[in-house]
Amino acid sequence: MKLLEVKNLKTYFFIHDQEIPAVDGVDLTINKGEVVALIGESGSGKSVTSMSIMGLIDSPGKIMEGEILFHRNELFTDNLLKKSDRELQGIRGNEISMIYQDPITSLHPMLKVGDQVAEVLQIHKKMGKKQAKREAVEMLKRVGISDAEQRADELPEKFSGGMRQRIMIAMAMISNPKLLIADEPTTALDVTIQAEILDLLRKMGQEEDAAILLITHDLGVVAEMADRVCVMYCGKIMEEADAKELFKHPKNPYTQGLMECIPRIDDDRRKTLQIIEGYVPHPTDFPKGCRFSTRCPKVMDRCREELPELIEIEPGHKVRCFLY
Ligand SMILES: Nc1ncnc2c1ncn2[C@@H]1O[C@H](COP(=O)(O)OP(=O)(O)O)[C@@H](O)[C@H]1O
């Protein structure tokens, strides 16, 4: 069952009379309880996509076009782009939560961590302070904070980066969201801790039956966690497939470039995206045809003139490339 459908999303920035099409017609579907990885080089528009879903695009950014359909259940669907700020505040941190790359700056430095987790319930579930605090302590235990009763009264500075990310996960999950967006959730952490945090994310997602949109540049993470993968480049989805299928049969030359070093189970899992020769074009300077045409090893004349559509070549496998 579909949970979130992003349709033809265009999010542009306007700076010095320049139009920056950071996200330029993105289609993305997340099913209930599913882990979808969004991958692509830096500057592809992954974070802007996630901020658009969260309703966090502010001037100089503007959502120009598209729909973000959130299917609450079989009967109710909301277009999040039609919601007021107030309604979005009710959804954000409640039905859709987000954790960011940097667990240091995402917590309030002057508030006890237990109170920060409890606040989510006080705001979104209108729960009394005492009960909210009790549930917050339970949640802190579930995410692996030992001595949670005592530690709930400490400030974030008393916790390591990994522990702070656990607290962020507690905050994100305590509202029982249907969708968790995790934007590079382990990038800022020590390699040794990354796997623990990912295991926790997966466990919490499964226990709460939450879908996860996992933004990452770490193919090991994708191989380990994702059900489905969307590959993004220059504001567009270039390919989408089941994770196993994508690793076995990447079709788009861009995906193939990223996957030149596919991590194997017995391999070093921390391999990140392969460096593809050349530069990611800046959004003010996207090529006229296929966005990858300036770097593609299989480029044809047509690719420099026309933009290929994203087409389904096999059930569940979509590619944007004239080779197919
Ligand atoms: N606040 C902003 N103002 C202007 N341009 C922005 C802003 N945020 C993002 N962009 C532009 O949008 C593009 C995509 O950025 P982003 O979504 O952060 O990429 P990713 O997360 O894939 O690395 C970048 O080229 C960046 O220059």
Ligand SMILES: [Mg+2]
């Ligand atoms: Mg980003």
